[in-house]
Amino acid sequence: MNAPVRMPDPAQPRHDWTLAEVEALFELPFAELVFRAAEVHRRWFDPAEVQLSQLLSVKTGGCPEDCGYCAQSQRFKTGVAASKLMDAEAVIAAAREARDGGAQRFCMGAAWRDLKDRDLPKVAAMISGVKALGLETCATLGMLTPDQAKALKAAGLDFYNHNLDTGPDYYDQVVTTRTYQDRLDTLEAVRDAGMSTCCGGIVGMGETRRDRAGLLHQLATLPAHPESLPINDLMPIAGTPLGGSQAVDPLEFVRMIAVARLVCPKSMVRIAAGREHMSKELQALCFLAGANSIFVGARLLTTDNPGRSADDALLADLKMRPMGQAVSEPA
Ligand code: SAM
Numbered sequence: 001m002n003a004p005v006r007m008p009d010p011a012q013p014r015h016d017w018t019l020a021e022v023e024a025l026f027e028l029p030f031a032e033l034v035f036r037a038a039e040v041h042r043r044w045f046d047p048a049e050v051q052l053s054q055l056l057s058v059k060t061g062g063c064p065e066d067c068g069y070c071a072q073s074q075r076f077k078t079g080v081a082a083s084k085l086m087d088a089e090a091v092i093a094a095a096r097e098a099r100d101g102g103a104q105r106f107c108m109g110a111a112w113r114d115l116k117d118r119d120l121p122k123v124a125a126m127i128s129g130v131k132a133l134g135l136e137t138c139a140t141l142g143m144l145t146p147d148q149a150k151a152l153k154a155a156g157l158d159f160y161n162h163n164l165d166t167g168p169d170y171y172d173q174v175v176t177t178r179t180y181q182d183r184l185d186t187l188e189a190v191r192d193a194g195m196s197t198c199c200g201g202i203v204g205m206g207e208t209r210r211d212r213a214g215l216l217h218q219l220a221t222l223p224a225h226p227e228s229l230p231i232n233d234l235m236p237i238a239g240t241p242l243g244g245s246q247a248v249d250p251l252e253f254v255r256m257i258a259v260a261r262l263v264c265p266k267s268m269v270r271i272a273a274g275r276e277h278m279s280k281e282l283q284a285l286c287f288l289a290g291a292n293s294i295f296v297g298a299r300l301l302t303t304d305n306p307g308r309s310a311d312d313a314l315l316a317d318l319k320m321r322p323m324g325q326a327v328s329e330p331a
């Protein structure tokens with residue numbers, strides 16, 4: 001008698017995905033794709049739980065980079081004024097408010113090409129102050145050296161956000177001032193310092209489905225899958241090269257979420273930017289397809305996000321609840 005054929009378990013993380021396999025997932029019938037992603041989601045997570053992160057732009061605008069989607073590049077006329085790095089006290093006060101509003105993670109963003117050592121002490125003070133509130137800490141400050149990554153870890157940084165943004169073949173159409181390899185190097189420094197990575201990208205920049213598969217293929221074949229995987233729907237910014245991009249079809253956005261869940265089964269998959277223009281039904285489909293994280297608060301970095309009451313209503317309608325805070329709050 002023949003031995004029974006053992007099928008590989010689709011919920012087990014793999015790092016040997018081929019681009020063709022990732023593309024094939026995108027091509028599945030919609031219901032089949034969402035069903036498979038929902039199954040994998042349930043293997044690792046409670047599908048009624050959603051992780052809540054809150055962003056703060058601690059240094060806005062005036063960035064020398066040319067990322068074609070970004071409101072904060074000094075190369076484009078977007079109306080965003082450049083400001084200095086905020087004081088640690090003000091950042092910590094905003095984090096306390098975010099925590100009291102229910103956020104579990106606080107992400108500090110700076111419009112920098114790379115972190116300068118002269119800013120490290122102030123940034124470290126923000127991180128340790130936010131951590132002391134009982135929040136998970138995240139920062140996105142541009143490129144890092146291995147030593148800077150170690151210093152941020154020592155200050156109490158849990159996650160570092162650094163996105164690959166798009167697939168490698170489309171990347172040059174979006175950014176020319178830093179390479180794909182630069183981004184991979186920063187991610188390596190973050191991992192080597194013992195921090196968790198938050199890494200994803202943007203859809204709706206004129207890329208093809210193959211480019212979207214290319215991004216997810218890169219993430220799925222990293223030495224460690226990103227612990228957080230944000231999928232941003234482009235917030236079109238007037239004055240930027242990509243400000244007039246055609247919006248991505250909502251069902252294609254759901255496919256992106258579902259494939260992300262399938263290729264990185266244990267990652268937190270976040271509906272990141274773009275919820276402001278998404279219906280309740282679209283967000284519900286994303287949760288069904290394996291999304292389990294959102295940004296809360298009325299602002300992202302420079303653009304709007306659904307506020308507290310809209311998100312309270314969304315979660316109540318869907319009978320979903322915030323994931324427990326990872327660290328217990330000090331009294
Ligand atoms: N300056 C740092 C950097 O680029 O590494 C950190 C901040 S940057 C704003 C963080 C990420 O936000 C970008 O890599 C991009 O993926 C996302 N992002 C920026 N502008 C966006 C937009 N208009 N719509 C959607 N996502 C956006």
Ligand code: DTB
Nearest residue numbers: 140230235272273300301302303
């Ligand atoms: C991520 O992937 N998305 C966030 C966060 N990481 C830093 C940023 C979204 C920015 C949206 C446009 C803005 O508000 O300027």
Ligand code: SF4
Nearest residue numbers: 063065067070073111
């Ligand atoms: Fe600068 Fe970051 Fe915006 Fe690029 S995405 S222009 S690096 S702030």
